[in-house]
């Protein structure tokens with residue numbers, strides 16, 4: 460890879476992993492089988508991200524609206540998250556991956572909350588890829604929690620309302636300290652955000668892939684990255700001006 464190509468690699472890729480249920484249905488299998496195969500695709504993708512030197516990978520694993528699904532499916536999904544952390548944490552740590560979780564922890568049971576905390580604490584000083592798992596995550600919920608936290612500080616006299624700038628809001632989001640996603644990928648052919656990173660996606664590039672998530676492969680990932688690198692990002696300015704403007 461030439462230096463020029465490397466410089467336009469995305470720093471942060473976020474993925475809406477969709478289509479597990481349809482993958483299973485197509486094969487006459489129960490939905491849980493699609494979710495299980497989805498975990499394999501997660502492992503493949505984390506490896507591929509590490510391979511190309513990506514700094515941040517965010518995976519949308521469970522939305523704040525996914526509680527609307529039948530109880531048995533919700534419990535399967537919670538079980539898969541727990542199993543993933545228990546089985547894969549040591550390997551991720553060995554690979555120098557830092558794990559971060561975004562989403563509302565208050566809405567989760569204590570055993571899961573403890574596991575998530577353990578994953579973050581064990582890997583906090585790792586310096587390769589940062590893997591961000593969005594669990595019980597909804598962007599509107601995240602923004603509302605940030606607004607409530609700012610409002611509390613204003614009410615207590617710690618903050619002046621005039622200091623509530625876009626940067627101040629960014630700093631109260633779950634993604635504090637993480638750069639905005641350069642590229643958002645959604646699988647399964649659906650072309651919507653479904654309440655994912657609404658604030659952070661202001662200038663993200665989007666790539667929609669027809670494959671269901673369990674079929675997402677290393678090759679598909681690299682093709683998406685290549686497509687991203689051919690895009691012209693302007694951030695409201697003109698072509699080629701962005702670096703000069705320091706955005």
Ligand code: IPE
Pocket residue numbers: 476477478479480481482520521522525536647672
């Ligand atoms: C993505 O697959 C996983 C989650 C949303 C948890 P889906 O379960 O949404 O699969 P489809 O969209 O029904 O096929």
Ligand code: IPE
Pocket residue numbers: 475476477478519520521522525649651653
């Ligand atoms: C988005 O997928 C959430 C995750 C991938 C975790 P959904 O399948 O829940 O989204 P909708 O309902 O089709 O918009």
Ligand code: MG
Pocket residue numbers: 477478479
């Ligand atoms: Mg879906």
